[in-house]
Amino acid sequence: MELRTGHTHTGGRDPDSRPGFHIITFGCQMNVCDSQWLEQSLSLRGWRPVPEDKAEAIVINTCSVREKPEQKVYSLLGRLRSLWKADPRVFVAVGGCVAQQIGEGFWNRFPFVRLVFGSDGVAQVPAALDQLREDPGLRLSYLDFCSSYPERERVWNQACAPSQAFVTIMQGCDNFCAYCIVPYTRGRQKSRPLPEVITECSDLVRSGAREITLLGQNVNSYGQDQSGDGGSFAQLLEEVCALPGLERVRFTTSHPKDLHPQVIQAFGRHQNLCPALHLPLQSGSDRILQKMGRRYTTSQYLELVAALRRVRPDIVLSTDLIVGFPGETEEDFEQTLDMVRRIGFDSSFSFKYSPRPGVRASLMPGQVAEEVKAGRLQRLQVLQEELTQHSLDRLKGRVIPVLVEKRGASRFEGQWQGREAGGRVVHFTWPSDQELTGRFVRVRVQTAMKHSVSGEAVKGPW
Ligand code: SAH
Numbered sequence: 001m002e003l004r005t006g007h008t009h010t011g012g013r014d015p016d017s018r019p020g021f022h023i024i025t026f027g028c029q030m031n032v033c034d035s036q037w038l039e040q041s042l043s044l045r046g047w048r049p050v051p052e053d054k055a056e057a058i059v060i061n062t063c064s065v066r067e068k069p070e071q072k073v074y075s076l077l078g079r080l081r082s083l084w085k086a087d088p089r090v091f092v093a094v095g096g097c098v099a100q101q102i103g104e105g106f107w108n109r110f111p112f113v114r115l116v117f118g119s120d121g122v123a124q125v126p127a128a129l130d131q132l133r134e135d136p137g138l139r140l141s142y143l144d145f146c147s148s149y150p151e152r153e154r155v156w157n158q159a160c161a162p163s164q165a166f167v168t169i170m171q172g173c174d175n176f177c178a179y180c181i182v183p184y185t186r187g188r189q190k191s192r193p194l195p196e197v198i199t200e201c202s203d204l205v206r207s208g209a210r211e212i213t214l215l216g217q218n219v220n221s222y223g224q225d226q227s228g229d230g231g232s233f234a235q236l237l238e239e240v241c242a243l244p245g246l247e248r249v250r251f252t253t254s255h256p257k258d259l260h261p262q263v264i265q266a267f268g269r270h271q272n273l274c275p276a277l278h279l280p281l282q283s284g285s286d287r288i289l290q291k292m293g294r295r296y297t298t299s300q301y302l303e304l305v306a307a308l309r310r311v312r313p314d315i316v317l318s319t320d321l322i323v324g325f326p327g328e329t330e331e332d333f334e335q336t337l338d339m340v341r342r343i344g345f346d347s348s349f350s351f352k353y354s355p356r357p358g359v360r361a362s363l364m365p366g367q368v369a370e371e372v373k374a375g376r377l378q379r380l381q382v383l384q385e386e387l388t389q390h391s392l393d394r395l396k397g398r399v400i401p402v403l404v405e406k407r408g409a410s411r412f413e414g415q416w417q418g419r420e421a422g423g424r425v426v427h428f429t430w431p432s433d434q435e436l437t438g439r440f441v442r443v444r445v446q447t448a449m450k451h452s453v454s455g456e457a458v459k460g461p462w
């Protein structure tokens with residue numbers, strides 16, 4: 001995913017004397033969260049967000065979970081070279097998971113890359129950009145892992161918060177699933193102290209956030225590491241849900257092996273805990289799950305789904321699936337199709353297994369041919385489209401609260417776009433030209449499309 005800070009052109013370089021920055025984000029919501037913080041922190045230090053071709057500092061927040069997003073970074077850097085050639089003041093900072101992997105290796109190929117930083121270095125980036133601007137001969141790297149979560153400057157007590165905000169509750173991962181590079185690029189699991197998380201959530205609510213998503217690679221093991229203060233995820237969730245004025249709470253990602261019964265029960269207890277859970281299954285074959293080192297079986301996963309549905313029958317379930325893990329046979333893959341059908345996921349993200357350098361599975365025997373992976377991915381996606389259609393069809397005729405995100409683009413011009421509590425995208429029409437972003441609107445759903453539904457706003461009491 002590429003997220004561009006969308007700001008309008010203001011003419012040539014420097015109509016305003018503040019230096020301009022531009023952030024480009026790939027990867028997961030944790031990267032999006034880091035970029036949002038960076039944008040606020042830089043703005044508070046006197047920088048201003050501008051389009052890429054007007055920026056003095058361009059920050060790329062990278063992802064290396066699969067080969068494709070990693071390659072995108074190199075082609076982007078190729079394109080940015082021309083901006084630097086046109087104006088040698090322009091420099092690039094590369095952060096996130098590819099930066100952690102390649103580090104100062106970027107410096108030889110790309111002379112305009114003057115800062116590399118990993119996830120533990122984000123807190124230092126705003127000061128580093130000031131320094132780099134002042135000293136054109138300088139290059140900096142922040143790649144060391146810290147032993148506890150490096151707390152960042154509080155920004156949401158001074159700035160207007162987005163209506164849908166992210167809060168990182170932990171960094172890193174200790175699971176070492178056999179295919180995954182994340183434990184190498186993000187380091188060991190480090191939980192933030194519970195009071196820090198609550199302070200950030202309260203700042204956000206006070207500054208206008210109506211929905212908060214708690215983030216971590218495995219939020220269910222929050223607190224269970226050396227830098228945690230003993231609090232569990234269930235406790236943290238209780239406290240966040242109890243914050244006055246917070247209308248929606250979500251969290252991601254959950255590892256099935258650590259999803260605690262208390263967390264499941266929370267879905268039945270808190271009105272503001274959204275009935276939606278992303279629970280990565282990865283494979284429907286116990287043999288492959290074991291090779292992946294996932295430490296749960298398909299029957300344990302099915303029990304979790306049953307327990308969740310007992311507490312919250314309307315819970316919207318999504319998942320991640322990998323096809324073509326080394327040694328995956330046609331039979332293993334069919335078991336994945338069976339699980340997906342049986343559970344009836346509302347949506348899923350599915351990927352062809354992508355060997356990552358230095359990661360265990362890349363050395364396993366039985367690597368699956370590219371065309372076999374492609375065929376399996378296609379079959380899985382056809383099945384998921386059918387299931388998603390059922391899920392969206394069930395919304396037809398219902399009147400549901402929608403938190404508005406933005407005006408509809410292209411095909412949906414003239415409409416608004418938001419999400420219902422389950423996280424599904426809703427397009428709707430509104431009779432006047434009033435600004436709706438960040439507001440709750442009731443929508444009567446009329447049509448189910450491929451990935452979203454549409455309808456009309458309904459006025460009147462909730
Ligand atoms: N921490 C999260 C996921 C992080 S990565 C979790 O444990 O669920 C997001 C998704 O990318 C994973 O769930 C997995 O499905 C996929 N993924 C990770 N490594 C991959 C690889 N090498 N090839 C293909 N997909 C991969």
Ligand code: SF4
Pocket residue numbers: 173174175176177180181182183217218255
């Ligand atoms: Fe990767 Fe597994 Fe950690 Fe998720 S739990 S980030 S898939 S190692």
Ligand code: F3S
Pocket residue numbers: 026027028029030031062063064065096097181182185186
């Ligand atoms: Fe990608 Fe790193 Fe997130 S590899 S998915 S940006 S943790």
